[in-house]
Amino acid sequence: MSSSKDLKECVLCGRRGVQGFGAADARSWRCSNSTACQRRIEEAAQERLHTPPAAQGAAGAVPEAALAGLAREVEALRTRVEAMSPLSQRVQTLHDEVAPLPAQVSKLAKVVKSLADQAGPDEQVGKTAPLSWLDLADGPDDDGAGAAQDVLTELSAWLVRVFLRYPDGVAALSECWWWHPDVVEELVCLERAWVAAYVDTDATVGRAADWHDHYRPGAVKRIRQATQNCSLEAHQASGERHRPGPQIPAGMALAPIAAWWGRDRASVAPEPEADLIAETRVAESARRRAGGARR
Template sequence: MTTDHTHAEYANTSAVAGLAREVETLRRAIRKAAPVQDAHAVQLHKLAGQLDELAQATARKGPADKVVAPSWLSLPSDADAVAEVLDELLTWLCAVYLRYADAAASLSDCWLWHPEVVEELVWLMHTWIAAYEDENASATAAGDWHDRYRPGVVRRIKTAIGTCSLENHTSPQPAPRVPLVEAAEAIVTWWGTARTAPAPEPTDAHLAAATPAPSTWGNRR
């Protein structure tokens, strides 16, 4: 899906190309005002050529050198879209992720009931694709995947799931909610107009509505 971020992807390309055009214009002006063999004109001509090569190389890369990972947490309410992401993930888990002993040990039977865990795995899968299968895949990216990304995801999954099991999901769990949304108006007024003053005090209604922060999804120890 195209968003305003697409324009940002090409910002560097446009900037380099624009600079190359400016240098070329300046080079032509110097050529008219001084002999071509003038040292400054020669250097400027060389710089114009280097900038043009850089602009072309940047344009060839464009945004295609970035593998975009879909977010499991913000997928559309569409069963086909969800199935497509999950099918790809399940295949990749069997082929790659579960080949690592620590990863296999951290993935409990109830992992599918933890949206934050699925989100981590979808993201990790796409970093692996970027490192190994993308047209701009590199050994450096693969090294990052092994050294930082995969161990980091395994560690966070262990924290998120802990000792949770399928039995903990037999009773319906409420979806998480943003605490005290009703206080947003007071915060907007304070932060937007008088942030150097003390923050507004919570009202009795706020205190009554406050509840302990929930632990991980379905993790009821």
């Protein structure tokens, strides 16, 4: 048989027993059947109303026990609320951190849409499109300069993150690499190949291996050859690399070759005209004076 110490007592209605109780808090119990518990409380209250004051005696203990139980529940709830206060502060902090995200997501969505528009409706979403530094738009307005700035900024970040992690890449990339359009073209192509191999939705291990085994070593070799013994001083006004961009004869100078090739290429090619020869020699002399003679 259970001793009086084993009996549980409901803090609300005062019922005592072994089974049918749940924990009210860490130190007290209450009836698991709340409906029956409430009924017993009401019956005890009715009994007090019809019991003379002299005969109430122990019956007054039931409401006192219920009041004590309620007090303990209120104290437990207060403790829980205080424990949740740091959590509320953390929720507010998270809210403040998340607040800027919609604007960032909107900006990212515009970038993704722009890339998707460049890819075209027939291209797979996420597939990197080729980009040519040599073929970027140019002109007196700022559109060309802005596009070139974007390419160089993105490329510079990728060089630090990926390309310059390879010792031969560090050795090959000269201090004046961005003055060499052919080198920038090599690097832009290499970066795009890396994105296609590692980032695109259709990226594969085979592409990554090909980038390591074929694309990167080939680009490093060509960059080293293009910039060997070059420096920033070489691009100053007195340097050997300070010269205008390449030019070819324009207009009527191309017409004789076009006519020969398009009409009668089986015959002998037309002779170069004297004016063309003289213009070419002048340009050659200017290149020699600038240290840029043909190699």
